[in-house]
Amino acid sequence: MTRIPHETSGEPNPLHALTPELLRRRTSMKWRTYPEDVLPVWVAEMDVPLAEPVVRAVTGAMERGDTGYPVGSAYAEALAAFARQRWDWDGLAVERTAIVPDVMLGVVEMLKLVTGPGDPVVVNSPVYPPFYAFVRHLDRRVVEAPLGADGRIDPEVLKDTFRRVTAGRERAAYLLCSPHNPTGTVHTADELSAVAALAERYGVRVVADEIHAPLVLAGARFVPYLSVPGGERGLSLMSASKAWNLAGLKAALAVAGPEAAADLARMPEEVGHGPSHVGVLAHTAALREGTAWLDALLAGLDANRRLLTGLLAEHLPAIRYRPGEATYLAWLDCRGLDLGDDPAEVFLRHGRVALNSGLPFGTGGAGHARLNLATTPGLLTEAVRRMAVALRR
Template structure:
């Protein structure tokens, strides 16, 4: 197995700073569901110290009692600045953003906008299991377009799935996972441009779950779906 390269500038590896005993003091589901002899690798929860800037911001807000409903666009503005610096994406429209309390709840609301009960939603297994559960629970129909043997998008399979999804004349959506969870595949600009072309040709709306965008290995570039040609018709979390 190839090792993921780490920063060698002298800074400690954040994944090795906290000891197992320190982690087991946490009260989250990750550390309370299974006995102590089980390594809980089943949930996306970070075993690293919290960034000092985040700790300071939260502490300052609590000290001020600033815990009411958020107002304004400060978060969206910070995200836009981050996206421009990290990914070179400088066209994120702050005025077209909204906060959601949870990624999958956001997915549900977006799918409600672009599909109706009984409409198909295309997914790429292997993928985050709640994609299937939430789509089914909201009375949509799952259409599968599996990843290829190399765990990358199979554009031929996607083309065929899009065609099947819209064959009845109704609306259809594609729930894109970028980067792919759990494979870690980071879709390229060329792949995402091809997805946008297929979606435009078939009339399929793309909903992109990009919550893991900052978590890529060294040398791998994340590309926001909304930044590729044709991607502007999509929705992103």
């Protein structure tokens, strides 16, 4: 079972470590896309220092000049050990893994293995916008199976969608987001087993994006899709990227169920040339030695989740917010504010605070905004204050 995060991991809360002045010195997308007077709480970068094992791994590589091409199975072995410890899952077989540049590029390669041009790929909207962009760029058709009003997979909707997209006997895939981005929903074993049964019934291949798997908060349990009955034909993409804030150090793993091993074996060898060797070293160190840091982060995120709930209730009670069970992303239903389809644009223009617009997340995204709560409590408080100021325009 997933280990419940706690404050006694021996690590300080990394969300308390950095000042706004230090964060403004960063040169990545989150802090450089908007003018300096805008407070960014949008893209999935965390306002944290790196875990010490990651810093040691990267600086050690620099000192050795160890900046060549990646090789070996250390990353997969570290992930398999992490899965046993955190998820009580012993089914991640190193021989059924392959290194890929990152999760979304890995998704593309997996979809190439199980679908052809023009084939349908089912997604649960609202969902991570690159699901639309990457699938369409691959010349596949995105077909939405919207989540239910409770933010969970609706099995009847999914069944009807699977039946419809396979009626012409074309190949079809289901791109599962688990845990779900942007809602933070953690799918249960029963829900995933129902997905697997439907996929088997209709001949739909499941590709699971499980990048947020290490970021499950107290009270919920992550279940790997490949671990449920019927998941044997599935393909999964996993990475240490989101949980340890390593987006700039590219690396991920494609993982195949026992009955999908032959599919993964068909992946072109050159795909494995894309990941960063230093990224592989960093991700491996995070999984092997960074769990205490992760526990401290999860406790901090849980505290920020409670803080955000209180701040919204006090300053923006018309916003509906169901705290997510995973991720560090908050999905805000702003329709009660009467700000139109794109409330994030109003918050930016009149409050100088940047959130993600809900519109690119597909059906169900209008009137919503996504807020990144992986920041200091002070900046989170200031973000909500600015959002409230925007209403007094």
